[in-house]
Amino acid sequence: MKLGDKSGQFYLVSALIIIAMIIGFASITNYSRKQTPTQLEEVREELKIEAQRVLDYDTYNTQNKIGDFTQNYSSYIGKGVDVYYIVGEKGSIEMYKYDENKIKEDHSDKLTENDPIIEVNLEDNVYRFDLKPGKNFYFILSKNIGDEKYILTG
Numbered sequence: 771m772k773l774g775d776k777s778g779q780f781y782l783v784s785a786l787i788i789i790a791m792i793i794g795f796a797s798i799t800n801y802s803r804k805q806t807p808t809q810l811e812e813v814r815e816e817l818k819i820e821a822q823r824v825l826d827y828d829t830y831n832t833q834n835k836i837g838d839f840t841q842n843y844s845s846y847i848g849k850g851v852d853v854y855y856i857v858g859e860k861g862s863i864e865m866y867k868y869d870e871n872k873i874k875e876d877h878s879d880k881l882t883e884n885d886p887i888i889e890v891n892l893e894d895n896v897y898r899f900d901l902k903p904g905k906n907f908y909f910i911l912s913k914n915i916g917d918e919k920y921i922l923t924g
Contacts, residue, residue, distance in 0.1 A: 810913050813847055814922045821907045828905065836907065844868040856881065856888060856908040860901060863888055897923055 824839045840855045844867070847853065854867045854877060865881045866874050882889040883901065890897040892910060899908045911922045 810911055810920055810922055814911055814924050817909055818924050825905050825907055841868055841872060845872060850913055852912040854910040859905055
């Protein structure tokens with residue numbers, strides 16, 4: 771290589787610029803990915819676990835603690851998240867939620883029981899759940915974030 775020849779430097783600078791562009795596009799792509807709020811997902815997973823434990827307790831002790839659990843859990847998750855509970859056995863399924871004053875609001879009129887499916891008509895959407903033998907417990911979580919409404923079921 772001659773002392774005045776700068777073609778090697780040109781290729782090195784070009785390679786660095788291309789690498790910087792690739793890294794820039796990759797970071798923009800990762801940043802702009804749309805995701806469901808993790809807090810709502812965590813609430814759903816926790817609610818599934820805790821409700822199963824309460825149903826197990828009710829089964830073995832013949833006590834109905836699911837009503838207490840739903841009221842306490844609604845208070846626990848706080849404001850901003852609406853939880854609709856679908857609870858009961860075949861022929862006696864009810865749907866309700868608690869308002870911010872811990873008052874139980876009955877929404878069973880939005881519920882249709884078609885063996886083996888439970889259909890919930892809520893805010894122009896239909897949610898379907900499998901009706902199983904024995905006690906059933908399902909829920910619909912709803913949260914407004916900005917202009918979007920996130921809904922998770924379980």
